Amino acid sequence: MISVQRDDFDHCEQYQALKEEADGDGAVVTFTGLVRDFNVQGSVSGIHIEHYPGMTEKSLMRICSEARKRWQLGQIRVIHRVGTIGPQEQIVFVGVTSKHRKSAFEACEFIIDYLKTSAPLWKQEGTSEGMKWVASKSSDQEAMDRWANTTNQS
Amino acid sequence: MIQIKFFASLRESIGTSSLNLEYAGENTVADVAHELVERGANWRLLEERDVLCAVNQTLCGKDAKINDGDEIAFFPPVTGG
Numbered sequence: 001m002i003s004v005q006r007d008d009f010d011h012c013e014q015y016q017a018l019k020e021e022a023d024g025d026g027a028v029v030t031f032t033g034l035v036r037d038f039n040v041q042g043s044v045s046g047i048h049i050e051h052y053p054g055m056t057e058k059s060l061m062r063i064c065s066e067a068r069k070r071w072q073l074g075q076i077r078v079i080h081r082v083g084t085i086g087p088q089e090q091i092v093f094v095g096v097t098s099k100h101r102k103s104a105f106e107a108c109e110f111i112i113d114y115l116k117t118s119a120p121l122w123k124q125e126g127t128s129e130g131m132k133w134v135a136s137k138s139s140d141q142e143a144m145d146r147w148a149n150t151t152n153q154s
Numbered sequence: 155m156i157q158i159k160f161f162a163s164l165r166e167s168i169g170t171s172s173l174n175l176e177y178a179g180e181n182t183v184a185d186v187a188h189e190l191v192e193r194g195a196n197w198r199l200l201e202e203r204d205v206l207c208a209v210n211q212t213l214c215g216k217d218a219k220i221n222d223g224d225e226i227a228f229f230p231p232v233t234g235g
Contacts, residue, residue, distance in 0.1 A: 033235055049234065050162050052227060055211035080234060092235050112235060118213060120227075121234025122162035133163040136204075136231035 001076070002060045004051060006083040009093055018075050018095045025074040025097040027104035031112050037087035039134075045126035047134075049082045049091070052120035056080070059119040067096070067111050070150075071103040078111060080121060110147055117144040156220065158186065161229035164205065167196050177222040183207045184216040186226055200228055 001017075003009075011032055018028050035047050064076045074097035081091050094111045098104040115121075123134040159172045180186050187200040187207075199205065208227040209218050220226060 051234075052159070052161055052208075052211070052229070055208060055227070058211050059213075116235035117232065119232060119234050120161065120208070120229060121232055122230065123233040133230070134233045136233050140235075 001078070002057055002064065003079045004053075004056050004060070004082055005079065006081065008081065008090055009079050011090070011093065014077055014079070014093055014095055018077060018097050021075045022097040023074060025099055025104075027099070027101040028095065028097050029101070029104040029108040030093065030095040031108050032090055033092040033112070035085050035087050035089050035091055039125060039127075041127055041132075043128075044087060046084060046086045047091070047126065048084050048124045048131060049080075050122045050124075051080075051082045056082075056120050060115065063111055063114045063119065066114065067107045070110065071098060071107045073098050073103065073107055076107075076111070078115070080115070080119070082121070113140070113143045113147060116140045156180075156186070156222065157225045158190070159225065159227040161227065163230050164199060164228055167199055169196070180220060182216065183209060183214065183218050183220060183226060186220065187216065187228070204231055205229070206231060 015030060022028060037044055060078050067073060077095040079093040085091055094108050096104045096108045117140055124131045125134055156175050156177050157172060158175060160168050165171050190200055191197045206229050207216055208214060209220055210225050
């Protein structure tokens with residue numbers, strides 16, 4: 001299940017849905033990203049996320065397909081919010097089920113790393129000088145590059 | 155006709171989110187970018203190395219082939235998550 005949406009999501013509902021659909025899987029791993037209320041320049045009053053309607057959804061689907069090629073997975077749920085989001089609010093959810101925890105942990109991390117470097121989403125942060133576009137981080141690319149040299153271990 | 159879209163800081167710098175170009179036999183995304191930079195100083199950003207592009211909503215290199223009817227997009231490095 002992929003969703004790009006303005007509205008917030010209920011983490012418990014997402015977990016419950018994954019658990020109900022798990023169909024014999026022994027592991028559920030979820031990741032939830034929150035808006036930080038600070039960055040290197042100081043406090044952040046909130047963020048605004050722009051996306052590319054159509055392509056963002058396709059990218060997320062492609063990322064999930066790529067994860068399924070590498071690990072034996074049951075259910076995958078990815079939610080990314082767009083628009084204006086306040087400090088400490090939820091931005092992104094990734095939930096994965098698998099027979100065993102290792103695949104679920106790895107796939108969840110892979111999906112968020114891949115999302116951060118390839119899904120067309122752009123973040124602006126509210127600073128004391130107004131809204132500022134966030135620069136991409138080399139650490140995100142390095143996190144993604146780690147996966148380039150790994151193959152399916154499950 | 156090819157439809158060209160711009161996103162985020164690139165959209166702001168250029169001052170437009172999309173435009174249509176009459177297809178004139180351009181071979182690649184780079185050809186289209188090269189044509190657009192003629193429009194003014196701000197448009198030169200399109201040829202910067204870190205600008206990403208997509209053809210028909212699939213990420214690709216600037217050497218990607220294009221055809222009449224394609225949707226091409228230019229955007230800065232992504233920062234979601």
